[in-house]
Amino acid sequence: MTSKRIGILTEFNYEDLELWYPYYRLREEGYETFTIGPEKDKTYNSKHGYPCKAEEGIDNVNHKNMYESGKVVASICHGAWMFCSAKILKGKRITCFVAIKDDVENAGALYEDSPVVVDGNMITSRLPKDLPEFCKAIISKLKE
CATH class of the missing domain: 3.40.50.880 (Class I glutamine amidotransferase (GATase) domain)
Incomplete structure (x- = not known):
């Protein structure tokens, strides 16, 4: 298992495949994936109505100068x-x-x-x- 953490951004009206395909594919490789939204614990619906709960809020993650x-x-x-x-x-x-x-x-x-x-x-x-x-x-x- 790797120690790399990978954040995937979400927001209202996200494209289902563009979030979930990498989310699970990277997990299969052993990376810790998590969703990042404007607000932690808020649920954002996709274009097709599939919900994604933000596991972290954008202001709570170290994203500067990545x-x-x-x-x-x-x-x-x-x-x-x-x-x-x-x-x-x-x-x-x-x-x-x-x-x-x-x-x-x-x-x-x-x-x-x-x-x-x-x-x-x-x-x-x-x-x-x-x-x-x-x-x-x-x-x-x-x-x-």
Whole structure:
């Protein structure tokens, strides 16, 4: 069993597969996964009504400088918006849902239309159909 803890963000209207697939796949690998929401113990419903109770609140987790400290950060679909807000995309190769392509490029990223893109400790994917490649890349990077 590994000592690495992996937080997965949740919020109202999350995409079911994009949360639960990595959550359980990473648990299968022995990582401690937990959900992080705006508020601890609050339940957030997915697009399809599936509930996810936030095991931690965002203000209660040590999330500052994760990228800069070399920890693996990953996003799928619209999750790249978080990287835009964190201002960590300048010069990075990434992928995302095509509808936010302009946003990530305006934040300085180099967009690639690929199932998964790994650039250093940043891993990105486009859509739920890319989840197998996305999770394989995350697990590979975590084992380095």
